[in-house]
Amino acid sequence: MKSKDEKRFQFMGNVVMIIMTILAVAPLLLVIISSFTDNNTLIRNGYSYFPEKFSLDAYHYIFVENPQVLKAYLVSFRLTAVGTVLSLSVTTLLAYAISKKELPARGVLTFYVFFTMLFNGGLVPTYINYVNIFHIKDTFWGLLLPGLVTNGFNILLMKSYFTSSIPDEIVEAAYIDGASETQTFLKVVVPLARPIIATIGLFAGIAYWNDWNNGYVYLNRRQDLYSIQNLLNRIVQNIQYLLQSGDSNAAALLANLPTVSVRMAMAIAGVLPVLVIYPFVQNNFVKGITLGGVKG
């Protein structure tokens, strides 16, 4: 039995949520449609949901004519693959170690991880450290290293999963049955921890795919190492620079930059992988975030 009050609430609730849902995707949709719009139409009529003339030129340009975009795209994929595997391995291994109740010096190790969440040197000291001592400027390492494990967050998240969801008895039983620590970890712990490994892996993967900070800070001369995010960022900067410099050649130089529809196609290329995997993984995200939430 549904009361009138209940029905009214359900109706209003649905209306609000439909509006929110539309608002969430509308900007993306506008850019998607713009990327399929003929560039002259775009310049004449502006961005529109119902353009006069469609065109695939922008995609032809970025995937066939201009190798720069495809190259940046490959860097992004390579970075995300390597970064995710490395980040996940380092995180899982350390998290497993500090989840072992009997491990001598476990407290010290946990504090060592925990402390990184309270204090850090900040941008400039980190930059000087990486550039002057490890010389990662203008190398692929510059994209990879500074974001590998930004702080103890994921490590502690995973550690709390190990301690709460994998029974000690199973691990001990494997050990008593004569499995080595390495075998126990690979054959018993990893299969049981698959949900958290998937979640942390997704966090790391998305973070690497979306990262533009590291390329911006650590790549100076080597623009060939740009990820797609860095390339997108660079284009905006060039445009702003030309607009603000008051250069008399600005107009001519601006004409050389990618056209509006090409820029939009590049932005879409930049989100495409996220959009493609999102429906399959969003449930995992929600679980992961709830896990990291206050109640977890």
Added chain:
Amino acid sequence: MEISDSCSFFSCIKKGWHAMKQTAKVKRDSKKTLRLVKRFIPVYLMALPGIIYLFINNYMPLPGLVLAFKKYSTKKGIWGSPWVGLKNFKYLFRTQDAWIITRNTLGYNILFIIVNVVMAVSIAIILSELTTRWKKVYQSTILLPHFLSTVIISYLVFAFLSSENGFLNNSIFPLFGKEQIPWYTEPKYWPFILVFVQTWRGVGYNCIVYLSTILGFDREIYEASAIDGASKWQQIRKITLPLLRPTIIMLVLLSVGRIFYSDFGLFYQVPQQSGVLMNVTQTIDTYVYRGLLERNDMPMATAAGVYQSLIGFILVMSANLIVRKIDPDSALF
């Protein structure tokens, strides 16, 4: 890296702290310890890459903070550069910059906190009450913007606001006979735009913790109140909100603890670095970045960073003190 966020960040600090308390040294005799160390050698080896990485990434830069008290010369390096005492700080606070970045960082964060709580709690309540099977779709769609990079978001915003061919200026305003607005050169609109973009991006994420809390409430209370004739609105006001209060207070206090830190990407990318907007878009984090990358003034940037971590640390501690007074179980440490 943009994924980790203030609330989950703090819950993790909390977890780390509790884990440490739990593992406070249990007395063992040295023979047994030795045997355990031997047994766990492979485990220590497993931990090694992570230990080395955190050392390089998080510990080695710490001494570099002394740069805030030095005049940096690239030739001499951090340690060879001469000390200048508090000169960098004096200079920072003599300029308008210190005031502007502090005002913006605090002001925006306060706005964000208020709008986020109102929006996230409302959405969480609505989602928890809806019976339609579409609610999963609603929830995952409004979460999507959280996973877009700020560079992409700046492109999306630009599609709407661009003065030459933006959607608002070209398609919406003409319908109402309104004049075009040069958004990227008009500072007065930006507080609104930034709050809107931040909410748009974060609401799906922020409502998750509230939603999971509400779903944990005992449904019997609601059924009992419905039998007594309570309307939906009364249930929300008299049951859901009071039960949700501890969670709201916790999350708000935790974001107050992070109030001196800003979402760097949002303030750096979304205004497209427009110089005219700097007064309303520069925050401490963007100031530090620009100090390093544009002005090449490392000591000043470090000084601003030290200023941020110091005040930030005091705020975390005070927020925690207050939480502990209200609800000892929710305190971070």
